[in-house]
Amino acid sequence: MSTDSPLVADQDVIVDANIFFAIGHPSNPQYLRFRRAVQRAGVVLKLPQRVIGELGGPDRDRVRQALEEGWAEIIETPDPTAGDAVAASDIARRTIADVTGQPEHEVEKTDAIIAGLAIQYVREQASTDVVVLTDDGPARNGVENAVRAQGYTDTITVYGRSDIIGDDSGDTMRLI
C-alpha cells in the first residue's frame, strides 16, 4: 500500500536471508511491492555470505531469483574482529536469549553475529548510513539492542519487512 519506504539511495542495506521468504513467492503482491521499493530507492540489498548458510531446493531458488533480478547481491564479510563489533554480537546473543527465554548457548551463532557484521562493515567501509533488514522478531531485537548499546544508532538503522512495504492488510492471502 504505502510507497513511503525508508530506503534511500546511497544506503548500504544488509539483509538477513529471512527477508527473501517473508515477502512470499515472486507472484505475491508483497514480493512485488518489496522489490519495487528496493528498486525505486536504487539500492541493492547486500546479503552476507556468512548469514545464508547452506542452500538447496526451493530455498536456493528464492534467493537466486532476487540475485538474478539484480536487487540483491551476496557480499563477503569478514567475521567481526573489532572490539565493539565482537561485543555487539555478544550483546545480541544475550538479548535474544533474554527475549526468547532460552539459555545463551541455545542462541544460534548466525542470529547473534549479524549485529557484529553490521558494525564491522561500518568500520571497514567507512559507511555512514547502514540499514540492517531482518524480519525475525527476536533476532531483530538482538541487533537493535547491540546497535544501541555500542553507540551506532546514528549510523545503523534496523528495519523489518513492514517498515519497507507497510502493513499487508489488503493483500490477498491464500488460506487453503
Place this chain on the structure above:
Amino acid sequence: MDAATPRSTTPSKTSDLAVSVTTSQTPIQPPVEKGTASVLYHRLRYSPTNSLKSVDFGLNGMHEEPLNDALRTDGGVDALSDDALSPEPLAPERLAENALGFATVVELLNHPALTRVYVYVCYWGPTTPPEVRDDLELSKSTAYEYIDRLVDLGLVTRDESTRPQRLTAEPIAIVDEHAPIVITPTVLHAFALQEIDEDVAYFLDRYGIGKLVAALRGAGLHFAGQTTQRMVADDIGVRDTEAMMIIYALVPVLAVGRDHDPYFEHLFPDVHDQLDLPDLDERDTTPSPPEDDT
C-alpha cells in the same frame, strides 16, 4: 448421534486406546519403534462458543470427560508411563471400537486433496458443494467425489433437505504421548496446504509430516517471540533457509487455525494468545470468512 453412541463400560480418563501408528501412512518419519502407541481419539461438535471444558465427545465411547487438563505441553497426555503399557487399551474390542475413527485419519493423511476439502468444510461450514468447488478451485466432479468420500467416512455431514446441500464437519484430534504425535485441524490444514503451496509440498516430500508438525510448533513459537527462525531450524534439524521458508508458508495455517480450530490450544497451550500474525478480519482472504464468524 452423540447420545446414541455406545459408551465404554469402564471409561478411564485417558489412554483408553492403543493402536499402531506405524502403518498409518508413509510420510511419518521416523516410524514409531514399538509398533504400538497410545492414541487418543476424540471428536467434538464444533461451535465457536464451545468451550473445551464442556465438549461432548462423540466417538464410540472413547471419553466422557474433557481431556485438556491432562494434556501436556508437548502435545502428549498424562497417561501411560513409558515403561508400563497397560494391556487394557490393547484389548481387541477396544481397538475395534475405534477402527473406523482410526481408518478415517489414515485416509486423510494419505490424501491431502481430500484433507483439504475436509478442513475447508470443518472451518468454513456450514457450506455448500458449489462453495467448496469455487473456493478450492476444484472441478464439479472432483468436488463431489471428495465430498461423497468424506460423507462415507463420516467426517462430513450432508443435509440433503436443502438446496444446495449443506455440509458440515466436526473437528478431529489425535494426541499421542509416546511419539509424540499431534493431529488437529490445524495440522491437517498444514498437511493439505501441499496441494497449493510448493514450499509445503517440498518440505513434506523431504521431511515428512512428523517434521511438518514440528515446524508448525516452531513457527507458532517464533511468531510468539519465543524463538528465532534459525533456532527452529536447529531444533527440528533442517537448513536455516528451509526453516525460514516453511515458517512463512505456515502463516495462513496459524492465522486461520487460531480463529477456527477448537483444538488450537492443544497445539499451542503455551502461546496460543501471543501469536503475532496477520489479522484475517482486515484482509481480503480466500476464502472469505463466513459473515457470522466475527
